[in-house]
Amino acid sequence: MSHAFKPILESPCIILREKKPNKIQKRRRIALTLTLLPRYSPPQPLFAHFHPSSSAASSPISVLQNPKTLGKGKMNLLRNAIKSRVSVLTVKPTHALPSFLRESPRRFSTESDQQQPPSPDASVDAFIDSASKGFVYGKLFGATKYTMKSDIVSLLEGCNLTPDDIKVSYNRNFFPVAMMLRFPSPGAFSNATRTIRRFDRLYRLDRVNTGDWDIVTPYNGKTVVLQGLPRSAGFEDIERFLSGCDYDSTSIQSFTSTRPGSTNVFRLTTVQFTSHIQAMNACISKNRKVCLNNQVSVRVLY
Structure with a gap:
């Protein structure tokens, strides 16, 4: 077996591989490597030489159709830039968005939206509001002949009173007996009652009927x-x-x-x-x- 492998080990091919390259071979390899490396060119704007007002022959498409107009390195850069832009435009951005962002935006319209049926709580509130509507009349005692309507409005601030909601009831000698008040709701009358209680015995507020309000003649300060x-x-x-x-x-x-x-x-x-x-x-x-x-x-x- 040892004699059979001896010619193979002494073959010329094996002897050539074991030889070290000389100086000439090294120089040839270095020169071949330098020729294969791409030439360096300074970075330039990709479309710096293109202008919108230029002819169709100078467009990127025409340049690609005529590769002689550009060098090999610039041609590769132009081709890679166009491919990257096409890939960006073809990407669907909706794949990265949630489902609620992919819905079409709502447009403004004068048409009324479909009304949803009211909830039970809303119907109860509407019933309470409708029941609380209506004027409530009161008679305020304790005013003097120098008391003005603006004084009563300031006194009962927060009860939604206006000068038109106040009348002064006079006796035969035109001395003020009481002031008639018209409140917009029972809640406003309750607020006025609580306010009057703070003044102890200076004022008194009684609830009266509509007829007591109608018989009083308004002078309105004129x-x-x-x-x-x-x-x-x-x-x-x-x-x-x-x-x-x-x-x-x-x-x-x-x-x-x-x-x-x-x-x-x-x-x-x-x-x-x-x-x-x-x-x-x-x-x-x-x-x-x-x-x-x-x-x-x-x-x-x-």
Whole structure:
């Protein structure tokens, strides 16, 4: 067996493999390796030499059709860039999105959406709201002749009262007895009751009917009452006393009255003005002035 393998080990092929390359062979291998390596070119913009206004012959497609116009390295770069862009455009972005983001966006429309049936809680709330609607009337005691509607609105803040929801009930001598209040709901009346309780005995609020509200005449701050005019004063004397004021001369009315527990008769005269501002102006300018040697007091009725 040893003699059979001896010619193989001494064959010329095995001897050539074991020989080391000489200097000439090394140089040839280095030169061959350098020729196979790609030439270095500085980086340039891929489409720097392309311009939108250029002809079709200078487009990327025409360049690909005519490979002689570019070098081999630039040709490879151009081909790789076009392939990468095509691959980006062909990717479906919806694969990476959740299902609720892939739905088509809703468009604005004037058509009403389908109404869903109301829940039991919503129907109960609607019933309570409908039952709570309706005016509630109250009678407030404790106001003086100098109390204005704005004072009551500030006193009962949070009860949704307006000056139109307040009337002043006067007696025969035009002294305020009570103030009639109209609340928009029972809840507002309950809030007013709790507020009045904080003032102990200064005020009292009672609940009244609609008829008690209707019989009260509203003056709305446009009527002035003159108290202290002599009984002998005529219409011309009243006009002379109110000179410089904007009032309705046809609305002048006079009354005679007596104070409780006294037999002295005194005269009261009401005059209606065009606005609340004009009435307040007359009250400020004419109060405590003299008419036929009598001092007259002027007060605005609400």
